[in-house]
Amino acid sequence: MDLACPRLVFDRTILTEDASFVIRPHTASSTSKGIANAFALCKELVERQTLSESLENWQISELDRGRSLMNYGQGLGGRSQGR
Numbered sequence: 001m002d003l004a005c006p007r008l009v010f011d012r013t014i015l016t017e018d019a020s021f022v023i024r025p026h027t028a029s030s031t032s033k034g035i036a037n038a039f040a041l042c043k044e045l046v047e048r049q050t051l052s053e054s055l056e057n058w059q060i061s062e063l064d065r066g067r068s069l070m071n072y073g074q075g076l077g078g079r080s081q082g083r
């Protein structure tokens with residue numbers, strides 16, 4: 001089972017780590033995804049002028065990261081079952 005949130009930013013509140021994406025276990029990398037979410041947030045907060053700009057950019061990159069990992073996990077799961 002996978003879960004992908006379509007949005008991660010709600011004004012000043014964000015969904016991150018497993019609260020944003022629950023990836024099937026085949027990738028064994030949800031912990032590093034969570035850490036990458038946090039590093040990306042730090043980078044955006046340092047580099048952008050405003051909080052809303054930081055969060056907007058962060059949401060784009062982290063939705064992409066989560067969806068890529070989910071697709072990878074689905075591929076691994078499918079192959080392990082001969083699909």
Ligand SMILES: Cc1cc2nc3c(=O)[nH]c(=O)nc-3n(C[C@H](O)[C@H](O)[C@H](O)COP(=O)(O)OP(=O)(O)OC[C@H]3O[C@@H](n4cnc5c(N)ncnc54)[C@H](O)[C@@H]3O)c2cc1C
Pocket residue numbers: 016017018019025028029030031032034
């Ligand atoms: C069996 C198993 C094996 C796994 N193996 C791997 C692996 O090999 N490699 C890998 O990368 N990932 C693995 N994962 C996934 C990894 O554990 C998670 O992706 C990671 O822990 C997510 O971190 P998180 O901080 O988002 O959530 P969590 O680690 O779940 O932390 C959430 C915390 O919030 C607390 N909490 C919940 N509700 C409240 C509340 N209302 N108030 C206060 N606190 C609250 C919980 O008690 C918990 O401590 C595995 C997961 C499982 C279940």
